[in-house]
Amino acid sequence: MLTTTPTPDVLTAEQHHLDRARAELARMREHTLSLVPDGGDAIADEALAWALHRRAAGLLDDPHTTLFFGRTDTTGGESFHIGRRHVTDAAGDPVVVDWRADVSRAFYRASRTDPQGVVLRRRFGVERGRLTAYEDEHLGDPRQGEDAPSRILAREIERPRSGPMRDIVATIQPEQDVLVRAGLTTSVCVQGAPGTGKTAVGLHRAAWLLYAHRDRLTRQGVLVIGPNRAFLGHISAVLPALGEVQVRHTTVDGLVAGGTRVRGSDPVPVAVLKGDARLAQVLRRAVASAVRDPAEVLEGGALVVTRGSRRWRVPAHELREVLAELGGRGVRHEAARALLPHRLAHAVLLRMEAAGDSPDDRVADAVARSAEVRRAVRALWPPLDAAKLLHRLLSDAGFLAACAEGVLGAGEQELLRWPRPPRTAGAARWSPADAVLLDELADLLQRTPSVAHVVLDEAQDLSPMQLRAVARRCSTGSVTVLGDIAQGTTPWSARDWVEVLGHLGKPDGRLEVLDRGFRVPAAVLDYATRLLPHVAPGLGRPRSVREDAGSLEVLAAAELWPAVAAAVGRAAAQEGTVGVVVADAAVDEAVRALAGTPHVVLGASADEEEGGEPVRVRVVPASLAKGLEFDRVVVAEPADLVDAEPDGRTGLRRLYVVLTRAVSGLVVVHARPLPAELAAPA
Template identity: 60%
Template sequence: MRADVEALDIRDVAANWVNAAVLQTQVGERIAALADLAHTPLFFGRLDYGGGDHAGHRYYIGRRHVHDAAGDPMVVDWRAPVSQPFYRASRRDPQHVALRRRFGYTAGELTAYEDEHLTDPAAADAPAGALLQREIERPRVGPMRDIVATIQPEQDEIVRAGVEGTVCVQGAPGTGKTAVGLHRVAFLLYAHRERLARTGTLVIGPNASFLRYIEQVLPALGELQVRQSTVDALVAHVPVRAEDDARAAAVKGDARMAEVLRRALWSHVGEPDAPCVVVRGSRRWRVATDELSAVVAELRERGIRYGAAREALPQRIAHAVLVRMERAGEAPDDRTQNAVARDAAVKATVKSLWPPVDPAKLVLRLLSDEGFLATHADGLLTADEQKAVLWPKPARGVKSAPWTPADAVLVDEASDLVSRTPSLGHVVLDEAQDLSPMQYRAVGRRCSTGSATVLGDLAQGTTPWSTAGWAEALAHLGKPDAAVEELTRGFRVPRHVIDYASRLLPAIAPELAPATSVRESPGDFAVRPVPAAELTDAVVAACREALTREGSVGLIAAAARLPALTAALDAAGLPYLDPGEETTPTARLTLVPATLAKGLEYDSVVLDEPAAIVDGEPDTRTGLRRLYVTLTRAVTALTVLHATPLPQELAD
């Protein structure tokens, strides 16, 4: 198929050079989308239909649609309607499928298959789920991979949900919520390609390391046009050079700040103190102050954005002048109205009544002018809260504004108050539990006329403003009617590991049900107390031991412990990677700060000093949530080493 595209001669088929360039770009994109992926088989399943519209037909199911030289399908895309029974058919509900076959591969070569006879109770099946279990437990080497061969029925229902509705997925660790979100994007692009190609799609992750980890999933499914970003990158209107303390960030992230900004912006609209006089030839046309006041009041009441109202004001004044011209017997047209709207007198009136406002300068004044903030935060923020968000006095000689990530979100809010933020067709928001209300609003603006897939786990919220409940979060996002689905069947974290981590749930998220693991392997799990003087050496030894096993290894530690561990790994000659970097045969160990562990996974995890991870957070509950995150990064083995006593919830 790729060779056919490469062989296309498009030199003389376009009407002009512009069309030729566009066509060449499209051909290049098609060739890139058909690239081979090493060790990635094109098909992983087969359906033999015994009844229904497809009776007597056999279909091979794969990541991509593949056709032969005559154009007949050889492999059917996993997203096609005919493929859906591969994920949902069962003996209780065979959906007209007589036989379902799963193929097993090793390094890209077919090594096994497993048959399920869904309508013949007398037929002998292969051991149920053996290949599925093997695929789930396959070592994690390199970035995240797709799960098209192992999507479960409850996951498939979310993946194939309609494009019109927003879906929120509350998923325990290892339940595949991130993979579900990415595959949902791929499905929607398949089912609504023209619409989403026009409006755009976006995947939002918590940090750059996470985005590097997931960046190959969609290209492996043939989707190359999905943009990926963090919230901070979305709102990068100002250079961020500072950090807020927890108190300031929580207040700046509160939804009340949206009203403070709205008040501050619209306070710039004034009242006329003189009429507007327009000179046209020998005639002078006068718009009285009371009429100007009525026009301003009407524009304010319409609820349109500040910038749109400012653009409408000169036309409204010009219309008032044209009415007077018509009454005087003249016959002005649209050109006359536009000329009046550009008149110097009208421009001067608009500038005095409705001055232009720069969003960044508005936020700068609000955060640096105590009186201005007090005026517009009156009744919304307490005196202590106002004091918390004000910038400290700059040191002598420092002229640049100390913008923080939370300030950038405020600038984004102000920008939208001035002019509307363009909306995309679909947005996937991962690790959503860590967003502030103002960050939810920033994301919601980017899917205001589209839909969203919201992914998160309330138990993994580790910011001071983390989400208390999905209903509140979805309201801030602008999607209060979104369906909330819960995934509790874990496919990644071993049974013993998830049971151990779930001891923390009563303290961090008592409303959530503990996750269950479908993995047959209980996992290689150990908790080892070590004398303080020997802790670092014991951690290095545990890493060395983990490297004797197949797959990736993650050493997760609190920030305070990183310098000592870095020095020890260097001294021991153990090469290590940064989070999100792809492993190699000679470098399979990743040194992971606890603050960046969320969303990542490793075959073996060595967890250093849980008490230090808890103590590294502003409060105990947040610290225990951070610990819950780090405990659930292991796919096969977890070794916990500690010199300080474990938190009481784990010690019990």
């Protein structure tokens, strides 16, 4: 049963508690700022000062929000206010409990059938940092039946968007909370339809893990990987709002860039082939081919070391055994190269002992550093440069054939080779796909460091080789994989999540499905999912659980751009953000059509703020729309969006993405006939 009529006395008492919490938070921050770092030496002092700085940053109060959004009263007579961070009084007693604490779990998961010790759950309405309403849910009420939906919860979910993505700590649903609190060692893959909150789940899981495993994750790091810079900008405020300011955000291209300057591009068939997982085997063979046979590179095929008046000879067959042993250990090329002098020295010392000598560690080190051993190491196991090796592979037909034998066919090898090879690796115009190959090679030479946890969003769009690049960054950690098979818009997009988890090196990852839509209203979702049987026949249809069904207009226009401008004007007259989604090639036309309306182009270099305030109308190239959300969306010419993609199915998937960006209303404007797949189902 819900109590929805606020009592002034209760609201006043709760506001007093909020005022007290703000005062205590300010006291906590002032205390942190007053501390003088004294770690015993300069390095420790610097580390401690940085830790105190981060702590103070996490204690900043935002006056436009509230420090708590809910409260639970338990059967034991305790009461807990649940908020975005932990606030204590001077005695150390909790004033606000962090939403990530174990005691807060019941706020999200308690129900009439499983109250988890909660007799009352209270949600608060907030306006500009002040409590304006509350709603009580009496889980201990003996009456049967389900309670009415929370109006405060519905209003919070459906309120207009302004600026970047917000946290959802006040509205996390039970099925989302289960995923958020999954353990650190568990890799989770979330198949989420549009508007189900999968991105928010991934970000909040990162925040929860940082809370529950602070020491390890602070030391080893957390990484969030998104599809493009526009998306990263959209989500950039979520973790800082939750007090987590150290998480790195990047794209896959940014992840693998390193020192590679990407200046070129590949035709789609070439990019698809370079993203194929079979290329990993070709690259491994290329690296392994650098190890030389002793008979080819050493005089007489043997290693000869002089010590005083004695000469010690290690024959070719023993050297081959040493090389095979190192190659079979699975260590990286450079690590094996560093071990080789000691292995060769060991072979020499065995001969010394057999002759009656008693060499000690000093002799072993001297032999390992001897000129003869150093020359042998350079000849047998030469150092490699990733760029030079890939340049040779893509330029030298014979070398590529040797490395790709039994892996790539002759036609594929021809497709892979550069038509006009650059003379040197430095002159190469590397493509984004080449950068991924260079990253794979760099890892074969020297191990890529792993972080403790990676959040990978829009994972369905990554090639197998891109997924391997991500896997290297969480080889000793876990991953949260987020995406929607139906929204795959690359030529190499994944067919299923089992394949994705395999390439990520997490075949035992837990697959979960979110199909309750909290962001996209029913009118919009029902229209967009007409495409679902054509883009992902195996997926179930998501359902919107919002009270507000939203609005949908499909307008046929004699002239496209005047009609688009009029629709944008009507949308901008209402509260919230407006996204004008157009084909990438039509951005300039859209800009001209909206000349009389303040707007920015997403992804352009122009400032996205005007007078310190975010510009509400944004022209969005369709290729950047994924993962974004706007209160109202105007889609210009769906047929153009479909035709812009390399094939019809990818085009329909792009259209599905675009149509599901609206939070309140969608207007589809077309002068050409709509794609037949958008026709109402029979």
